[in-house]
Amino acid sequence: MTRISPARIALYVISALVLVYLILPVLIIAPISFSSARFLTFPPPSFSMRWYQQYFSNPAWMQATRVTLTVAFLTVVVATPFGVAAAYAISQSKLRIMRIIHMVLLLPLVVPIIITAVGIFFVFAKIGLVATLPGLVLANVMLGLPYVVISALAGLQSFDPAQEMVARSLGMNRLRSFFAVTLPQIKSSVVAGGIFAFISAMDETIVALFISGGQYQPLTKRMFTALRDEIDPTIAAISTLMTAASFVLVLLATGRRRRNANVSRI
Amino acid sequence: MTRSVPDPSQKHQRREHGLMLALVSPALLVILALIVLPVGWLAWQSIYHDGFTLENYRRVFTEDIYWRSFALTFEISLGVTVIALLLGYPVAYLANSVPKGWSILILSLVVLPFWTSVLVRAYAWLALLQRTGVINQFLRYLDVISEPLAMVHNTFGTVVATVHILLPFMVLPLYATMQKIPGDLMQAGASLGASPSLTFFRVFLPLSLPGVLAGCTMVFVLCLGFYITPELLGGGRTVMVSMLVSRNVELYNQFGAASAVAVVLLVGVLAIFAVVSRFISLDRVLGQK
Numbered sequence: 001m002t003r004i005s006p007a008r009i010a011l012y013v014i015s016a017l018v019l020v021y022l023i024l025p026v027l028i029i030a031p032i033s034f035s036s037a038r039f040l041t042f043p044p045p046s047f048s049m050r051w052y053q054q055y056f057s058n059p060a061w062m063q064a065t066r067v068t069l070t071v072a073f074l075t076v077v078v079a080t081p082f083g084v085a086a087a088y089a090i091s092q093s094k095l096r097i098m099r100i101i102h103m104v105l106l107l108p109l110v111v112p113i114i115i116t117a118v119g120i121f122f123v124f125a126k127i128g129l130v131a132t133l134p135g136l137v138l139a140n141v142m143l144g145l146p147y148v149v150i151s152a153l154a155g156l157q158s159f160d161p162a163q164e165m166v167a168r169s170l171g172m173n174r175l176r177s178f179f180a181v182t183l184p185q186i187k188s189s190v191v192a193g194g195i196f197a198f199i200s201a202m203d204e205t206i207v208a209l210f211i212s213g214g215q216y217q218p219l220t221k222r223m224f225t226a227l228r229d230e231i232d233p234t235i236a237a238i239s240t241l242m243t244a245a246s247f248v249l250v251l252l253a254t255g256r257r258r259r260n261a262n263v264s265r266i
Numbered sequence: 267m268t269r270s271v272p273d274p275s276q277k278h279q280r281r282e283h284g285l286m287l288a289l290v291s292p293a294l295l296v297i298l299a300l301i302v303l304p305v306g307w308l309a310w311q312s313i314y315h316d317g318f319t320l321e322n323y324r325r326v327f328t329e330d331i332y333w334r335s336f337a338l339t340f341e342i343s344l345g346v347t348v349i350a351l352l353l354g355y356p357v358a359y360l361a362n363s364v365p366k367g368w369s370i371l372i373l374s375l376v377v378l379p380f381w382t383s384v385l386v387r388a389y390a391w392l393a394l395l396q397r398t399g400v401i402n403q404f405l406r407y408l409d410v411i412s413e414p415l416a417m418v419h420n421t422f423g424t425v426v427a428t429v430h431i432l433l434p435f436m437v438l439p440l441y442a443t444m445q446k447i448p449g450d451l452m453q454a455g456a457s458l459g460a461s462p463s464l465t466f467f468r469v470f471l472p473l474s475l476p477g478v479l480a481g482c483t484m485v486f487v488l489c490l491g492f493y494i495t496p497e498l499l500g501g502g503r504t505v506m507v508s509m510l511v512s513r514n515v516e517l518y519n520q521f522g523a524a525s526a527v528a529v530v531l532l533v534g535v536l537a538i539f540a541v542v543s544r545f546i547s548l549d550r551v552l553g554q555k
Binding site: 005007011012014015018019021022023024025026028029032081082083085086088089090092093095098101104105107108110111112113114115116118119120121122123138139141142145149174199202203205206209210220223224227228235236239242243246247250 | 282283285286287289290292293294296297298300301302303304305307308311353354356357359360372375376378379381382383384385386387388389390391392393394400430433434462463487488490491493494497498508511512515521524525528531532535536539
């Protein structure tokens with residue numbers, strides 16, 4: 001065996017510390033959420049489900065949860081077909097303007113979110129969409145579109161458009177050939193894009209802070225307000241549930257992507 | 267010369283173009299209505315209030331509170347970028363140099379917090395860093411300190427939590443770039459008698475610079491517009507530009523001033539992207555998430 005140099009040891013130690021730093025905050029929340037203590041104490045004095053009970057029995061938290069799930073679901077329903085149609089056009093068309101359109105569709109990733117939020121707030125205030133469900137959904141569709149477009153484009157890149165040509169030359173019309181030939185092959189990328197749009201809508205906070213209100217406040221807005229005022233382990237319970245939901249969704253999305261990659265390699 | 271005849275393929279092509287534009291239009295419409303229009307509105311509002319005025323910009327560029335906030339935001343973003351690079355480079359390097367299974371494990375640990383809500387992580391840092399928090403209790407238990415350290419509700423807490431959130435944006439482009447550096451080059455360097463550190467500094471490091479640039483750009487730009495973390499962990503003293511915007515809207519109803527601050531921030535961000543895109547493809551910067 002070769003001698004391990006001191007530089008290599010330093011590399012291992014530094015990397016390990018950085019990884020601990022990355023992972024520690026994610027791991028610390030769950031134990032706090034199962035603690036019986038009113039204040040943050042670690043290690044928790046004893047196991048308790050009281051913060052979960054508090055969450056599930058509080059009508060305000062439940063209403064916020066319903067709003068979040070509704071908004072995230074509707075966002076996926078709208079953003080996925082819009083994003084896939086756009087990705088298809090961008091990948092197939094030879095029009096030069098498509099390059100520019102592609103860039104424009106990625107704008108939500110470029111413009112600082114605080115600017116987007118304030119701008120949307122002003123526009124929504126003019127047309128009466130502040131503190132409404134449609135307003136919240138529209139804003140999240142915009143924010144989620146880039147994820148669908150990027151993911152669908154990645155799928156379309158490994159797809160051979162000649163296959164669709166064959167289907168059409170055999171007499172299928174364009175729409176049918178898309179659904180029968182193209183879509184099944186890029187399905188995983190489309191689903192992954194939709195899941196990312198869902199997570200994006202579920203986690204979105206800043207735009208919601210400005211444009212949501214009254215009965216249509218998502219979880220994140222209520223959590224933000226609660227965090228600013230007082231720290232209550234109920235937040236830890238909600239955080240644990242949200243984190244678990246995100247991880248399950250990401251595992252689904254990446255698992256699908258990987259399977260898709262395997263198929264396209266054959 | 268031949269007389270032009272109506273070309274069936276040309277007609278077909280026009281129909282094809284029309285179809286493609288129709289397919290892209292719903293998404294485009296959403297983006298135009300919900301980001302281009304609102305940002306345009308901000309720009310308009312920053313210079314127009316019962317007639318054209320540059321008053322808002324005069325305030326932004328001369329009044330102390332604005333200057334201080336811009337300077338602070340710039341300093342924090344620069345500091346966060348440097349720290350993220352120093353912490354992220356070794357991790358990306360290690361992930362690139364170990365067997366596949368290990369690198370997947372390392373990258374999963376990097377990406378795991380990426381998909382945890384920013385709000386959840388702000389809460390976690392509060393729990394860790396506050397006076398009665400986990401770290402202070404641990405240090406007191408070890409008798410390292412007698413009084414709790416003030417690690418949150420100040421710039422320190424903001425930086426710790428911000429680096430944590432932005433680190434994946436540094437590690438992923440670094441790793442992607444390092445993956446493309448051929449391993450033979452390092453062996454060639456070694457076979458020519460160079461020490462490992464010399465081959466690293468003369469061969470590997472220069473070749474990884476595009477990744478460094480992509481990662482630094484993303485971290486710096488995202489940090490410029492950061493809102494939730496400084497708001498929750500800064501304790502009201504660390505007023506970054508984003509907080510200036512939101513306070514002008516929510517507390518003071520200074521819409522013109524808020525718009526002007528937003529426009530200055532946006533112009534800064536776009537300028538950075540424009541400069542960086544001369545060196546590396548923007549897809550490389552944006553395509554990480």
